Amino acid sequence: MSVDSAAGSAQRAVRRLITYLLLFALVVIAAVGLSGLLERLLESGTELATADVAGLARSLAFALVGGPLAALLWWVVWRRLGDETERASVGWGLYVTAAYVLSLILALSNLLSTLATLIGGQSLQWRSSLATGLVWAAVWVWHRWMWRHPRKRPLDLAEAPTVLGSYIGLVIGVSGAITALSLLLDVAIRGALTTGTLGKPWWISALQSLVWAAGGGLVWWWHWKHDGGRMLRGGLASVGLIAVGVLGAGVLTLGGAGVTVFVLLRLAFDRTEPMDRLLEPLAAAVAAAAIGSLVWVYHRGLARESSEAIRQGSRLVTSGVALVAAASGIGVIVNAALALAVTPFVGTGPRTLLLGGISSLLVGGPVWWLTWKPLDRTSAVTAGPGVSGTWQGARRVYLIVVFGLSAVVAVVTLLVIGFRIFEFFLADVSGGSLVESIRAPLGLLVATGLVAGYHFAVWRRERAVPAAEAPARKRTIGHVVLVTGTDPAPLHRVIEEATGAGVTVWRRADGGAGPAADAGRLARELEGVVAARVLVTVGPDGRIDVIPLLG
Structure with missing residues (x-):
């Protein structure tokens, strides 16, 4: 490539970047202005003028100045998209994706907020959210039309709106479903009198949460089934599957299960608080574990049906989440054990802390054991070329990452322990205990030390096996x-x-x-x-x- 052609290519890239950034900014400005004007129409009928003159002037300027400028710039861009190089540019794909995602989030959240507010009654806030939701819904429809256009749709990042729309709907739907289920379970566990919020009946809050669950579920279904998000693999689709469907759902499930076990252990061994307060986190924890496990199982099933890289990536991510839970439990147990050792009488604080560590270990430990399979060395070093080699490489990267992060945490914890020790001996303070001052970082140090030592040993062992077998090939x-x-x-x-x-x-x-x-x-x-x-x-x-x- 000559110098002139390289310079021309760079100029075109910069021109596209500036053009699409400006178009995005103008579209946002025009939408904000139209939302403000529509909100005033809904609040005051046909009169736009109110006491807020500055707000009205801002809305008019955004709509009547930003709107025509956005339309003019869009018309110029749209004409150029007849050229395939323009449609294949990264800038066009990024613009459509960013505008699509932003308008979808704002339209969905505001329209669902309008329905939830109307269900609650006694509020005029629905007018503002309805105005914003309608304007951004129109922006979303407009950009969806451009994204699906048969001749001018983007060629780069063409699948990004489908993937991102699917997981946006999934996150909103899961959040609403967890809130609704937790309210129902709270009524069943503690009674309806404890679940009213500011005098509002519990069923109204549950119905509002169901609106969010249904809206998010509809958006998820539209992108996942109708637009074919379920069939996409590779690139952003694989990242979303692992990050949201496996990692996010795994954290949600293990977190909810850990809190559930903790409450049950406290009911059995630590009834030092009123029953109502002991049971308070149970409903939300059970709901999170139940909904999260459904999402987790579904996406792990999809990962098992995918390529070897996605399958093993799902396994490593699950193992990592469970490892964090189990290691946290070990650290908390050590912390609580030291607290019990230095306390003359068994107090409620150390006992509660001990039960928290045990619950985390009981939840994370079995999941890590079943996923990582530490006794199955044949799965760690699989003979054969190709896919198994890729899996071995990913596994070793995972081992190095876990060991490295654990080592960093251990070094920082050692510094904290050293600081506490020097502070204890240098400060002229009567009373207190050295163990009491260092038990929290010491527990973390023990947990990270075990994790780092184990994964370093596994890495050394697996690294030595291929080296020993290489001459025989x-x-x-x-x-x-x-x-x-x-x-x-x-x-x-x-x-x-x-x-x-x-x-x-x-x-x-x-x-x-x-x-x-x-x-x-x-x-x-x-x-x-x-x-x-x-x-x-x-x-x-x-x-x-x-x-x-x-x-």
């Missing part, structure tokens, strides 16, 4: 030339793990950028190939050709 390929237009790093690793041969990467002159090639398929294609040199080509459609060469 028969090398059948001398050198591989990889020709691809996509990122060559994943295929490069697979070739080295499967054959042990050196790899030379050639980039396609025609670009050839398309869907990423299946690394597992490449490993299978290389099995049984015997040649001094092998040519591996990856086509624009992801097709892989393995060609043995003579000489």
Whole structure:
């Protein structure tokens, strides 16, 4: 590429960035202005003028100045989108995604807030939320039309609105469902008299929460089923599946289960508070564990049906969440044990703390054991090329991350303990106990030390196994030339793990950028190939050709 063409490409990229940022800002300004004007119409009928002259002037300026400017700039942008290079630009995809997501969140939250406010009654706040919701709903419909346009829709980040819309609806729906279920369970556990909020009957709050659950569920279904979000894999879809469906739901489930076990343990061994106060967190915890487990099981099922990378990523994330819960429980148990040791009489504080640690360990420990399978060493180091090698690499990265984070926490905790020790001996203070001052960081140090030591030992053991087995592998390929237009790093690793041969990467002159090639398929294609040199080509459609060469 010449200097002039490179400079021209950079100028076009900067021009697109500025154009789409300006268009996004103008659309937001116009929507805010129209929302303010519509709110005043709903509140005062046909009269816009009120005592708030400054607010009215701001709304008029935003709507009557920002609106036409946004329309003019959009018209200029829309005309240029006949060129495929414009539609394929990252700026156009980012703009549509950002405007789509923002308008969806604001429209959904305000319209659902309007319905919830109307159910509660005795409030005029619904007019403001209705005005904002209607305007942003119109913006959402407009950008959805552009996103689905057959000739001018974005080519880059084309699946992002579907993925993000699905998980936005899921989060809102799950939050509403948990709140509604917790209110119902609270009535069943503690009675209706304890669940009224500021004189409002409990069933009104439950009905308002059901509105949020139904609205979020509808948005989730629309993007997940109607728009095909369930069928998307790779890239942002995989990240959302792991981050929201597995990690988020796992934290919600284990957190709710831990609090539930804690309340039950307190009912059995620590009834030092009134029964109503002991039972207060139980309903919300059970609701979180129940709803979270449904979401968790569903998305882990989807992960098991996906590629090996997603499957093992789901497993590692689940193991990490459970490990945090179990390690936290160990640290709290050590803390409570030290408190009981230095206290002449068993107090309610250390006992409650001890039960909290036990509940966290009882919830996180079994899940970590079943997911990580520490006694099953065959799953840790699986012989064979391709996918198993990728899994081993991901597992080792996980081990290094856990060990590194634990080591950092341990160092910080050691500093805190040292500070407390020096402060105790240097300060001229009568009374108190050294153990009492360091028991909390000492418990954390013990937990992180155990975690760091175990994962470092596992990493050392698994790292030594392939090194010991490497000489026994028969090398059948001398050198591989990889020709691809996509990122060559994943295929490069697979070739080295499967054959042990050196790899030379050639980039396609025609670009050839398309869907990423299946690394597992490449490993299978290389099995049984015997040649001094092998040519591996990856086509624009992801097709892989393995060609043995003579000489």
